[in-house]
Amino acid sequence: MTLSHFVKRRDIWLPPLLAAVALVTLWDLAVRLGDIRPYLVPSPSVVAATLWSERSVLGTGFWLTSQAAICGLLGGTFLGTIIGVVFAQSIAVRRAFYPYAIFLQTVPIVAIAPLLVLWLGQGIQSVIAVAFVLSLFPIVTNVTVGMTSIPSSLLDLFTMYGANRWQRFYKLQFPFALAHLVTGVRISSGMAVIGAIVGEFFVGYGGRGRGLGYLIREAVEMNRTDRLFAVVILSTLLGVCLFVLTGLFSDKLLSRWTMRHL
């Protein structure tokens, strides 16, 4: 779906917009009428004011975190695809290495993030590394599944015409797995944002500014709930942006990949 098409589809964007308006109104009313203390829940107007008055710090944070998340996602996509392709080559390889790939998914990221910082030092490279580790697994699984779930009749077809290993990979397996790869990237786009924010809990960007993760920690320490709310909103916005971006990219790429006739 192109952007202009999306704008025209009022039935898609209007309901969530109305829901947001309703929620914010409810939130505002609750804070005003319920006498909730501002350090617990600040009113929407206060959060909006903070977003505006601290736009420079918050904007820099948004920019730094999105850079790290996108770099981590790209790295994860690249290496994850290669690993998935290798995994798909033989059952033995899969059996040998898959448990260690699952390790990536199950290890608590807050536990290895400090380790990555220790190895890679202060700076954006460590944040990227954490985003990368989190975004790797969905790509690996999806590419592996895509490459190994090709209908046997298509494989038979290539066998009939004497396709060599390279032709089989390049003309059948990889194009077939592309749809799965894109699904993996969409899942990983959220993981990369989480990874970048967790990474920033442990490491700064030196003189270049502070990422969203660092700002969250700072806001908590300073008891600035309004700022915390502002950063949370921006983090969510970043996740949604990346998801929509990968979505547009995948729709464009996969316009011909509909498997309806298979």
Next chain:
Amino acid sequence: MSSSFAENGISIQDLGVQFGSSRILANVNLQIPAGEFVSIVGPSGCGKSTLLRCVANLMSPSSGTVQRIAASDEHASSNKRNGNSEMSFVFQHANLLPWRSVFGNIALPLELAGCSRELMRTEVQRCRALVGLSADDDKKLPRMLSGGMQMRVSLARAIVSRPRLMLLDEPFGALDEILRQQMNEQLLQIWQGERTTMLFVTHNVSEAVFLSQRVVVLSKNPGTVFQIIDVPFPYPRESALRATMDFVRLVEEISCRLYEVAA
């Protein structure tokens, strides 16, 4: 190459296929001279498709042998240059690559053989006409086509490499009756034009009788040749043949055999 069938057709001898303890096929013997149109009918689960896969060399039998048309060495190397293949296989569904256009799908066998773009264009054009597709369809994607059109593309792909043997596994099973009859007539035209050996698996007796020179009835548990029935009608066969008394009677007779083996 001792037997003459090995040079001129297919010779299936004492073929058996076993998966674990269950015997799918046993003692299948069948001789098919080059250029003949043979159909295989049988109750579902009798191993029709398995037999076809053995002939296609997509699986190896547990016992017995399949000898196929063997081109001489000289012939084989020129075949490779022209993108000609020994066999082609038409599957139960169209089995197209969804990301490839109609042209790309039809040309696939030639592309895998490393043929020139020029040759691909002329050959695709030839086959398109034979199956009733037009040049306007070239750029379309499979998902834009109806089931019948997809099957036409699949058939064009199967003849683009000018195979000497075509193996068809219930290719028209999913089509409606009118379309099936149209495709049957087109397939006969292709067969008469290309002088290909045809081995056609179906569960539709009328289709088998209309198309072939001989109908092989398989029995099941394990699958083996129960009877081979000659179809005496001369070619070219027209649609009107289906309404003749002789045709109906032969279909009835073979259907009776099928009831016998299914019981």
